[in-house]
Amino acid sequence: MSDVILESKITCPHCGHAQVDTMPTDACQWFYDCAGCGKVLEPHAGDCCVYCSYGTVKCPPMQQDRACCC
Template identity: 50%
Template sequence: MDLKNEIMTLSVLTCPNCGNQKEEEMPTDACQHFYTCKNCNFFLKPKVGDCCVFCSYGTIPCPPKQIEKKCC
């Protein structure tokens, strides 16, 4: 069984500032540390203890977390 085939790469990010939701493609080989909301231009950073914006504000954790690799 190939783990790469089981990794989900789409996640819906929810902006904590305006509540806008946007489905985004996650990088499979790294964590995404920053994201700018497409609606209000709010600059998202990971919450303390999270490795990336997808783990903090997404519906699906980042691929490195999904396969339980140490995140960036």
């Protein structure tokens, strides 16, 4: 099994602002405040968290083919 990547770049679909963040390993992040435009991002239907919807890397549980953290 490969190592889990903990950093993901989230890109806001509203303004295009991108920011690299460290993902939590013990909880899902359902909301994310964009530092560019201030909009609150929420996961797409079927995704467990904002990293799975807007990030360059899926959340740690999804990387490990485990059930989502929610």
